Amino acid sequence: MSRLLPTAAPRRMPGSGFWRKTWAMLIKEFIQLKRDRVSFAMIVMIPLVQLLLFGYAINTTPRDLPTAVLLQESSDVGRSILAALKNTRYFKVTNLAQSEAEVDRLLASGKVLFAVEIPAGFERKLRRGEMPALLISADASDPVASGSAMGALGKLVQTALVHDRAVPDTGEAPFEIRSHARYNPAGKTEFNIVPGLVGTILTMTMLIFTALSVTREIERGTMENLLAMPITPIEIMLGKIIPYVLVGFIQAAMIVGIGIALFKVPMLGSVALLAGLSTLFIATNLSIGYTFSTIAQNQLQAMQMSIMYLLPNILLSGFLFPFAGMPVWAQWVGDALPLTYYVRIVRAIMLKGAVASDLHYDAAAMALLMLVAMTIAVTRFRRTLD
């Protein structure tokens, strides 16, 4: 039989060894960090992706605001203004409206955020020096975007008119701009933020609740027992998700209630419609969280994935920064996030009094994202331990 104890008693270093023991701990941590590929990737990915993504994407000066133009007269001045709007990066003329009713509808549904109306007789009055009014309607539910666009418009129109020699270059604007900040005439930021917060808070809490749900069962060893029982992946998923739909619903009611009571945010639309679409949004987020849960190896990774998902939600959904101001690729990213649609829905219902028919596109997009997430979750969920 061979010896198990060392042949000579090992030599010990003198002193308490404070730094040596710290060093021992430090080496162990580095080894573990190296083994955890996901954490390692996060160390590189977070600064890199976030910096490139958000550095380029976020712009508080809006660009390409979807704009409707209503020409009530056919004139050189009107065409000149239209051309000027088309040539600037601030606005993107998406609709040539035929009537004021159409302008109202476009603004209510969120298809445009800005509308310029050139009233009949504008050119004649301009040439006579009668200071005609250019009518502007802005969707002020996002005051940042609409405010800076309104500021830019006056200068833009005047430059265009001088350039086309419709008016002399006197420095004084020969027309007035009559602007109408719709949905939020006082331009209160909290009217914009509070409805957005409903979505952001729901995303945060719903995601974290479910992102851990499957990985927790795997880590604690209860998954093996669960898989050995006659229960299917869909039954497991629905059973895990449905309780949190209720939790999310209570949260949403709390935020909306506080928003109305303390921040005086109006509630112009139907509470029932908001409740219905909120349920859809909550279920979508839970499905996404559950998907993370089936992909992550452990609870730490599930948390990291949730954080990675949360950041673009906050920054690219139109919650904090105007969606229209982002470059096209960033809007694509935003289009893949359910929060983008939900933020629009909550703002539209609360501030604009939007009805179901105004919101079917956003609702359908959210439902689609939910189905995609659920499908991934169910297929990712392994029935066996293979």
Place this chain on the structure above:
Amino acid sequence: MSEQGGDQDVVIDVHHLTKKFDGRAVVRDLSMQVKRGMIYGFLGPNGSGKTTTIRMLCGLLTPDEGSGTCLGFDIRTQTNQIKLQVGYMTQRFSLYQDLSVRENLEFVGRVYGLAKPAQAARAAIQRLGLTGREEQLAGELSGGWKQRLALGACTLPGPKLLLLDEPTAGVDPKARREFWNEIHALAAEGLTVLVSTHYMDEAERCHEIAYIAYGDLLVRGTVEQVIAASHLTTYNVTATDGVGINALAQELTDKPGIDMVAPFGTTLHVSGRDAAALDAAIAPYRARADLDWKRSEPSLEDVFIDLMGKAKDNFQ
């Protein structure tokens, strides 16, 4: 043992099962039959493929090769039917630590679609002697109680087959004995039990045992059959002064003809596969006055250690 596929009384009937992880065979060409009402012991060293085999039997793993039935259902395609009638007790406690005893049992009852889960849970609590602990969180129970609860959970839906993966690991002798009395009672009611274990005394309480090492099933049969099949000759040596035994062990180890030397207190078990060679090897020591030699039966443990050594030789 003959292959008896299709027999109504054969509960587990699998042939040539192979399971690989990352190209390494964890279970290789394993065939086994277990008859109804039998307590079948499943033995083997750590990492020998016991858990993997059990998982294949209850549909948690899909075999790479081989086929078979469990309770008459195909282990590849009819796992849902198998799960309904099999109680599987995992090696690690796998009920919810943050649910109470009663809540855990009710959960199991509901998942198995019992008509009255609350009533079934109450009955199980009484049967298991857990009365008074029903509101205690499962995570706060001691090892022995946890194991009782786990057994209660897997017998709750009235299974026809129990698969127990090292159910008594880390449990005190009294709780172990009670556990085994219960298993015998369950078998008497017609339940078939496949139980994996490391304990030899537990192996001896099984109707039949199988020994698996490095993915191969090496031997199966009753305890007597397994011992007889080993062809092992064993002597017990006692040192009169009590302490000389360790020096003797050093001397005897690796001598030709001696395959195994194991100290048990003041006694040494010396075994060999070839009786003549063993006798020749120990002859010089038998004359020593301070040693008392006795011919004895090899224990099940001796047989298994020997099998393991042989399997390792083949494996390497």
